Amino acid sequence: MAKLLSPFLKSSVKADQEESEGSISILELTKEVLVRGIDKVPNNLLVPEECRPKRIPWGEIPVVDLSKKHSDRGQICLKMGDAARNWGAFQVINHAISPSTLRKMESEGKDFFSSPIQKKMQVRKGVTNRAYYTGNNSEEKWHSLHWAESYVQLWNKWTEMDDTVEKQTSVLYPQGNDEYRLLVAEFMEGIRSTTELIMELLAEYLGLESNFFSKFCFPNGTSVTRWNYYPLCPVADMTLGARQHTDPNFITLLYQDGVGGLQVEKNGEWYGVRPIKEALVINIGDGFHIISNGYFKTVLHQVVVNEHSHRLSMVCAIYLENHADLSAPEQLVSERVPRLYQKIYSYEYWNLIFAGREKSSPMDASVLNGLNVLKNLRIF
Numbered sequence: 001m002a003k004l005l006s007p008f009l010k011s012s013v014k015a016d017q018e019e020s021e022g023s024i025s026i027l028e029l030t031k032e033v034l035v036r037g038i039d040k041v042p043n044n045l046l047v048p049e050e051c052r053p054k055r056i057p058w059g060e061i062p063v064v065d066l067s068k069k070h071s072d073r074g075q076i077c078l079k080m081g082d083a084a085r086n087w088g089a090f091q092v093i094n095h096a097i098s099p100s101t102l103r104k105m106e107s108e109g110k111d112f113f114s115s116p117i118q119k120k121m122q123v124r125k126g127v128t129n130r131a132y133y134t135g136n137n138s139e140e141k142w143h144s145l146h147w148a149e150s151y152v153q154l155w156n157k158w159t160e161m162d163d164t165v166e167k168q169t170s171v172l173y174p175q176g177n178d179e180y181r182l183l184v185a186e187f188m189e190g191i192r193s194t195t196e197l198i199m200e201l202l203a204e205y206l207g208l209e210s211n212f213f214s215k216f217c218f219p220n221g222t223s224v225t226r227w228n229y230y231p232l233c234p235v236a237d238m239t240l241g242a243r244q245h246t247d248p249n250f251i252t253l254l255y256q257d258g259v260g261g262l263q264v265e266k267n268g269e270w271y272g273v274r275p276i277k278e279a280l281v282i283n284i285g286d287g288f289h290i291i292s293n294g295y296f297k298t299v300l301h302q303v304v305v306n307e308h309s310h311r312l313s314m315v316c317a318i319y320l321e322n323h324a325d326l327s328a329p330e331q332l333v334s335e336r337v338p339r340l341y342q343k344i345y346s347y348e349y350w351n352l353i354f355a356g357r358e359k360s361s362p363m364d365a366s367v368l369n370g371l372n373v374l375k376n377l378r379i380f
């Protein structure tokens, strides 16, 4: 049987085909615009009038303190589940990644993006395919440009983490760097541990076995991390760091510095996600929405940029194993709450996502391919 490509490997192959030598660096563009004026901003970075960002207040997105995961598990489970249900997003504090690991990772990220463009281009996509720099954060979105640069790392199964960490860190440090390797290993272990706990708590909230979701992820699921760097933007009210989208993967963990820029939608209104020191923002993705029979909301979100500050975020998108059954379990289906989505396996779902992207028009500025797939899978 042919080996199935995991979602991100497919994504990488597709993106490689579309990478052009003329790919712009948003940071270099920012410098140019600051010197020569805003008419140097390419049109494809300007979003249509109706999509332009508005100044909005911080939202009261729930904050879940994981420090009492043993002594107060019931309350934590309830708060997190309600947040996943009503918002599709929440923040967690006292998670498994230490403050010093976060600070060092943030510092590594900022160092990388502030390095000369020649150095960044040495690790651009095509030169290296499992960890790479992308100058405009658009390769995986295909038809829209974002005011952001990214450094992307693709991770194998969790059982192969040590080996992958070794390979990934050698991309930035070909001569080796033990300190950085250990830092990345600690970061990824914190991601793993926090993700597993969140999956368990959300399974318990729904009355399922604790490992109902996590068994599809550990040890055979995969992940993608991105450092996203948003240079200060002279046309911040006319562009976006990331256009409206839901995450097609299962769940996403995000660390942001103190600047802020992530916005989430709830009941037709947009809310800013207030940066909380050392917190992780958790987004429920389309995959989790499907398997939970719609109990958990997939959160529509976007990223705004600003005229005054650069911003860095570190994102980890979590994917289930290819043969995970995404069909909602019978416990979540009843006469009162019928099955919302067709029964489907993870690899079939990703095939639909990629087929949708193939078909979308180059003129289509939408990045909502995932939502189109959801619509097509909907039973009623």
Ligand SMILES: [Fe+2]
Residues within 6 Å of the ligand: 245, 246, 247, 252, 301
């Ligand atoms: Fe996202």
